[in-house]
Amino acid sequence: MNAYAFAYVIPGFLLILLGGINGPFHSALVSVLAKRDKSESAPIVETITTLVSAILLAVTVFLIVFANIFIDVLAPGLDAATRSMAIQQLQIMAPMAVLAGLIGIGFGTLNAADQYWLPSLSPLFSSVAVIIGVGLLAWLLGDRIDNPQYIQLGGFVLAGGTLVGALWQWLAQVGAQVKAGLGKLTFRWDWRIPGVSEVLRVMIPATLSSGMLHINVYTDLFFASFIENAAASMRYASFIVLTPLGIMSNMILVPFMPIFSRLTEPENWGELKQRIRQGLLLTALTMLPFTAIFIALAFPVVRVIYQRGAFNLAASEQVVPVLMAYGFGMFFYLGRDVLVRVFYALGDGDTPFKVSMVNIFLNGVLDFLLYKPFGTPGIVLATVGVNIISMGIFTVILNRRLGGLPLGEWGLSLLGLTVITMLSGVASWGASWGWEKVFGAGNIFLQLLQLGFASTVAVGLFLLGAMLLKLPELDLLISRVRQKFLKKS
Incomplete structure (x- = not known):
């Protein structure tokens, strides 16, 4: 698993950067296609798809040929066997570079056509493919799966399952895309279409800004390579945290993107400020209960999810403090994303890019200062610190640009929710x-x-406390949850 954690860094980076909902490809396509008819959208999508595929195909070849160099740069502290496995796994997963771009284009295209369920569901295909692959291997090998001679086979299955999952995710999207008349699998090089240049004007700075944020992962893993099992511990903990983060990101950021964009004129800034508050308070209301659970119940969570077979008590004890650190930073991670979307709506891609450049240096300094005294949790806390500082910078800039924000009022609401989270x-x-x-x-039943039971206590007390604060955002959140529940019923 330690080799896979390093091998997945670049494919995973590209999948999150280019293929994620709220990523730069998604943001660029939504901002342009939402203003056009379907008949105009198809040529734009086909041209962008052709360009992106050509560029990322070259990236794939580059990753395969120079996989050994990438692994050595990412993890200079690996032993020979782990290094060899990581190189082979990276070569297997390299085609995910192309798939990441295609998935991101699919997300943006379908969202622009008001299709949300498939983009929200399709990331599950990646996880299901890995589970099926590992499950089949465990079924075929039984107790022998932990034998040394099968370690390499297990690594190939893990990497191959990840690649198949990305392919499955894209195929599910492209079918819906073609059916909706939003572009076919065809080569098109028509750069004269006005919408193409508009997409590229948003996509390029947004990609650079997002890329700078994710480069911090490389820095984290560089320091993690000097701590035994640090990369694997971070990977296990992040798997737990990313599920609620992904779900809530879709619920908060996706609906707010077009709303922010419609309120960028000065006469609408009053409502824009109110919407920014809604975004931040909804982030707090959804993330802070998870913070309480992941900090207070870190060991029960890890034990229930992972502790069986080769994953013993000692492994749980390594992952628990890392999960606590990730849990502490959840609000700041998503809150920063809310503020970044405001800058994109205002047509400013330069500010997030400049802040991201500074963050690379800042993250490296914090990693260096924290990884020795605090170990693996220190590396995670360095990233949390970067997100906190970024939120502060973005807030100060928006406060000046929008003629003042009611920061005192917002701060009191967030402080109240913080106290409730602690209790x-x-x-x-x-x-x-x-x-x-x-x-x-x-x-496992008692666990x-x-x-x-303990999670219910945390969520119940949090909701009770939030009700006492009489936040309008809580009513909005409850209304949205009820609407989704009633639709499913």
Whole structure:
């Protein structure tokens, strides 16, 4: 798993950077296609797809040929066997570079046509493919799966499953895209179409800005290579955190992007400020309960999800503090993204790019200062620190640009939610401790009940406290949840 953590860095970086919802490709296409008819959209999509595919195909070849150099730069501290495995896994996953671009184009195209369910669901295909691959291997090998002679085979299955998952994700999107008349699988080099230049004007600076943010991952893994099992611990913990982050990102950022864009004229700045507040408060209302759970119940969470087979108590103890650090930073991660989208709506891609450039240096300094005294959690906390500083910078700039923001009012609301989060975390920890004392946690059934009970205490107390604050954003959040639930019913 440690080799895979390093091998996945570049393919995963490209998949998140280019292929993610709210990524630069998604943002660029939504901003342009949402203003046009479907008949105008197809040629734009086909031309952009052709250009992106050509560029990323060259990137794929480059990754395959120079995989050894990339692994050595990312992880100079790896032993020979882990290094060899990481190189081979990177070569297997290299075609994800092309797929990442195509997935990002598909996200933006479908969202511009008001199709949200498939883009939201399709990332699951990647996880399902990996689970199927690893599950089949475990079924075929049984207890022998941990034998040294099968380590290489397991690495190939893990990398191959990741590649197949990305391919599956793209194929699911392209079918819906063709059916909706939003472009076919065809080569088109018609650069004279006005919409193409508009997409590129947004896509290029947005890609550079997003890329600078994700380059911090390289810095983190450079320092992680000097700590035993640090990369694997970060990978396991991030898997847990990314699920709620991804879901809430879709719920908050996707609807707010077009709203911010329609409110950029000075006469609409009053409503724009209100919408920024909504974005930040909704982020806090959705992320802070997870912060309480992941900090207070980190060990029960890791134990239920991972602790079986080769993943023993010692492995759990390595992942737990890393999960706590990730949990602490969830609000700042998503809150920064909300503010970045405001700058994009204002037509300013330069400010996020400049801040991202500074963040690369800042992240390296914080990693260097924190990785020795705090170990793996220190590397995660360095990234959290960068996000906190970025939020502060963006807030100060927006405060000046928009003629003042009601920062005192916003700050009091966020402070109240922070206090509620702390109380909820303490209460849920006490509930978990009490459950284990009374009922024990000797099997997975009791562990699930313990985690469910303590999590319910955390969420329940948080909601109760938030109600006492009488935040209008809480009513908005409850309304959205009810609408989704009633639609499914």
